[in-house]
Amino acid sequence: MTMMTDTAPGAPRGNHFAMHLVVALVLLAIGGGYVLYELFTFGKVQFNTTNAGIFWGFAIVVYDYFLLTSTGLVMVASLYYVFGLEEFRSVARRCLWLAFAAIIGGVAVLFLELGNPFVAIWATPLNLQTASPLFWKVLLVAAYSALLALVLLGKINTREDKGSVLMIPMTALAFIVTLVAGSVYGMMAMRPMWFGGDVPVVFLIESFMGALAFTVFFSHLKNGFNHGNMRPETRLLFEGTLARMFAISIGLHFILHAGRAVTGLWSNAEGMQVWQYLVANPLFHFAMWGCIALPFVLMVLKSTRSNGMIQILAAFLVMVGLLISRYEFIIGGQQVPLFKGTWAPELLHYSPSVGEWALLVLAVGLANSVYAFAAWQLGAEDRA
């Protein structure tokens, strides 16, 4: 069956989805196998979270990373499906499938982290704790995921790329889920590192920026990392509008990130001491300069943003940098114990255990498996 893709006519179609699926399944087997072995053999004692103060560990970092990537990808898809920007047509369908893959990967990790995930399924909707941002987050993520699945159901093995009426509520949900995810942290007045009305907005910008990075990366992956394989209109998008949007969002992210770091270093509120630790850590500077500033420059300069390999590099750096930023934000907000005696450590130290790293491998493997299978068998990469 011959189908059109965003691969240039005459160029090798990069029909490598079966191989992509195999690699993803291997990752899933390694990550998932290790995590399940640990959980069934030892339980969550293998995770490095403790009652001493780090309650949300790397699992929550991974979950939020994948969740926000997913909602951001729906926002990117909505540029064509809802807002009618025709030039985003070539990536819109891919973004939807990637969004679905990301939410599956993220929620799988959350289920492995929660104490009683199956109780959450009934206890959350039935008890209507409307004061809790987490109540809304669970409900909204469930509605968002269901709607996304419904929209994609209508796109299986069709080449039509018309916008569905469901895209409007789904886009609205993507925005709201992202804002509520930020509120889960932003409402914590007792944790100054997290607290603030700007946090949901920061999440929104990061979500969109991350999604653009994933769009760039997976579009190139689809074309075998060969810029020349792309259709002219797709190439134009990546060198023009999308690259500019990418640069603007990275710039905003840089400003917000730097702003929070500077105000954090200045503040003497209890809990803000963690900024001194974070800024003294080379990881912070790798994320700040290597994964935010550098991609920004690469996407601003015309000579570099039109180079396919540079686009891939910038996207990859942003993907890594966002994970580091998410890690620093979530873990950093808990590193200063809220109420302890002076015999407790001034700053709690945390690093993910092997089992927690395996959760990331699991999420990457699962998300890629879903996407690769959809591209291989369900027409995720086909379009009219």
Added chain:
Amino acid sequence: MAKWGMVIDLETCTGCQACTTACAMENNRLPGENWQDVLFYSEGEYPHLNLSWLPRPCMQCENPSCVSVCPTKATYVDEGTGVVLVDWNKCIGCKYCMVACPYGVRFYMDEAPVVQPDVKATYPGDGKRTWNPPFKMPDEYEDASKGIGIQPKGVVSKCTFCYHKISQAPEGVADLDEDNPETKEFTPACVRVCAPKSRFFGDLDNPDSYVNQLIADKGGVRLKEETGNKPKVYYLSGGGSPVVPGNRSRRS
């Protein structure tokens, strides 16, 4: 309906941790994961040192942030007593309450032990129980809907003000005092064992209660008032001196 509250007199507290031990025995707590803890503060440099301490149970807040954030209403305020409880049948183990509690008095037991050796491994649990301690409360006291008993896997626990005791107290009683034979059995374990009698437990809604008298006469204060959580645990510090000892923030 009583609104039970506690008064802790820091001027007489010796930091002996009998309260911590009694609570651990009464409520099957793991070593190092004490619902009732005593925090120690060392101030100054040798030889000008000062050691001080602060007993810290759950503050049983009137406006608890842990209740607001719980997505399943597993954490709730008991209407009859005003005590903040956890329904283990509804707790999903998301730990948002632990994140939101300004006092750090909530506990999840599925993780690495705070202190070694890991007694959970020595006394492994059966069924849903996280562990099976050699000391434990009678089975008839256990009530998962109120977070009383041996903590199951995957849930968060906290101080219940010894709900299994205080809920049996005679109606209308103003104070639960270990020196009063009529209320002795209903007095929380940490109050009952306090050797210097630094702890007092009574009905904050009863104008005749001794706890209200102490709060009024000795200027009882609450921790972290700025959070708006309105704790029902009051501290007497002799006026003037800060409740939380020492220079908590040691930022250089």
